[in-house]
Amino acid sequence: MLHGHGNDGYQYSREIWADFSTNVWYGKEPEGMKEYIFDQWNTINSYPEVIGESFADKISRHYGLNSRQVLVVNGTTESIYLLAQLYAGKKTTILTPTFSEYEDACMAFHHTITYMPWPSDLASQPLDADLVFICNPNNPTGKIISILQLEKTIRKHPNCLFAIDEAFIEFTLFNESALKLLSRYDNLLIMRSMTKAYAIPGLRLGYILAGEQKMERLKSIKQPWTINTMALAAGHFVFDNFLKVHPPIEDLLTDKEQFVNQLKSLGFVNIFESCTHFFLCQIVHPDAYDLKRFLLESFSILIRDASNFRGLGPGYFRLATQRPEKNGLLINALKEWKMLSY
Template identity: 50%
Template sequence: MFQGHGDDGYLYGQTLAADFSTNVWHGGPPKGLKEHLFSQWENVQRYPEVLAESLTEKIALSCNFKAENILVTNGSTESIYLIAQAYQQRKTTLIIPAFAEYEDACKMFGHEISFLDWSALQTGITPGTELLFICNPNNPTGAVYPDLEQLIQKHSNILFVVDEAFIEFTFSVISVIALIEKYTNLIVLRSMTKAYAIPGLRLGYLAANPVLIERLRSFKLPWSVNTMAIAAGHFIFDHAKTIEIPLQQLLADQADFSKKLSASGLIVYPSHTHFFLARTNWQTAAALKQFLLKEFNILIRNADNFRGLTDKHIRIATLSKNKNQLLINALTKWKPI
C-alpha cells in the first residue's frame, strides 16, 4: 500500500497548521540528535555496515541478549516483509483492525490469510494457523492485550509476530521481548522511529531466538540500514535514560483531548495510547479529511482502509494542547447544513 497511510501531507502541497494523522511523538527528535548526526556527515562517503553490526551489539547489550537475538532493520516495515518472505505461503492469521502492511506483505509472498477480530483473540484462533501477526498496543485502536504469554504458550505450533511499535506509549501492558529466550515461537518487532520522532530515517529491530533470526537474516538485503540511521540508533541507546517521552503528561493530554472531541460531536473510542479511533456522525471520514484540509489546514488519518473499520472512522493522535484545540474548534463547523 504505497498510499493510504498517515502523514501524507506532502500529497497536498500546503502548509499544515496541525498534523493529527501520524502517531509519531509530537515533541520531535531527542535533544542533541541533530548535532550528532551532522557530526557524522563524512561517514556517508563510505558504505554503511552490512548488517548494522555495531548497533546490533549495542541493542543486545541493552536488552541483556546476545547479538544473535537481534536483527536491525530499515524500520518495522522491512521487518514485516522479511518475516512474510522467510515464512512465505504459510497459513497466516492477522488480528484486525491492523496495520495494512501485514496483509500486503503476506499477499506478496503467497500466504493463505485469515482475519480474526481483536475481541475474539482468546478463543478464535483458527486450527491450522502457522503464523500470527498482532500489534500490541494495537494500531489503529490503541487497545492492549494483557496476557500474550498465555497464548504463545498455549499455541506452541504457531509463530507469533508481536509488533511493539507503540510500546513506549502506554502504561497498560509490558513488553514481551524478554520472552524470546523462553519461547522459540515468538518474534518481537520494535520501532525506533515513533517514540524518538525519526520516521524519515527508517530504523527498527527484530528480537527472537537465534534460529529464527538466522532465517530472517538470510533473506535480508545488505546495507538496508543507512549510516545516519545507525548513528541515530547509537545516540538513542547511549542516551536512553534521558530521552524518554513524558508519557504521564501525554496520556493526560489524550484523556482531556478525547473528552473535548466527544463533546464536539465525534464518537471517540477508548485507547491505552496517545492515539485513538473516532467516528464521524455524518458524511464520511474522507469528506471530513478534505473539509479540515481545505478550511483549516488540519490533517487527520482517514481510517477507512483498515480492515474491520468503516468509511466513517478516523485515527487521531494527541498533539500539543494548542494544536489539539485547533481541531476541537474546527469540528464545531463540521455539521449538517
C-alpha cells in the same frame, strides 16, 4: 499499500498547520541527536555496516541478549516483509483492524490469510496458522493484549510463530513488553520501531528480537545495506542516552484525556477507548473522507481517514494527540464542521 497511510501531508500543496494523522511523537527528535548525527556526516563517504552490526551489539547488551538475537532493520516495515518472505505460501492470521502492511506483505508472498477480529480473550480463540501478526498496542485502535493472554496463546500453539509488533509500546503505561517471554518460547518474535517515540520516521530504523535459529533464517534472506549510516548514528544516540530521550508519556496521556473530553463534548464524534496517545473516532455522516478534505482545505489540519483499515467503515478516522493549542485548533474546526453538516 504504497499510499493511504497517515502522515501524507507531502501529497498536498498547502502547508499543514496541525497534523493529527501521524502517531509519531510530536515533540520532535531528542535534544542533541541532530548535532550528533551531523558530526557523523563523513561516514556517508563509505558504505554502512552490512546489517548494522555495531548497533545490534549495543541493543543486545541493553536487553541482556545475545547479539545473534538482534537484527537491525529499515523500520518495522522491513521486518514485516522479511517475515512474509520467510513464511511465503504459509497460513497467516492477522488480528484486525490493524496496520495494513501485514496483509500487503503476506499477499505479496502468497500467504493464505485468516482475519481475526481483535479479541477480548486471545487465548481462547482457535488458531490454524503458521504465523500470527499482533500489533500490541494496536494501530489504529490503541488497544492492548495483556502479557498473560499472550503467553497463554504462545504456549498453546508451539508450532505457530507469533510476531508481536511493539512499535507503540513507549506510548502506553498499561502494556508490558513480550521481551521477558523471549527466553521461554522459540515461537515468539518481537518487532520494535525506533521512529515513533523518537520522531525519526524519515530515517527508517527498527530492530527484531528473536531466538538465534529464527534470526539466522531471517538473516539468510535479508538484503545488505538497508540501514544507512545516519539512521545507525541516530540509533546509537538513543541507546547511549536511553533514560533521557523517552517522550513524557504521563503528560502526553493527560493531554490526551483532556482532548478526548473536548471531542466528546461536541456531541457528534464517537471516541473509542485507547491505551495510547492515539485513538479511533467515528462520525455517522457524511464520512471521514469528507471531514478530512474539509479540515485540510479550510484549516490546513490533517487527520487520518481510517476507512481503509480492514473491518472499519467510511465514518472512521484516527487522531493522535498534539500540543494543547493544536488540539484546540481541531476542536474549533470541528465545531464549524458541525454547524455546516448537522
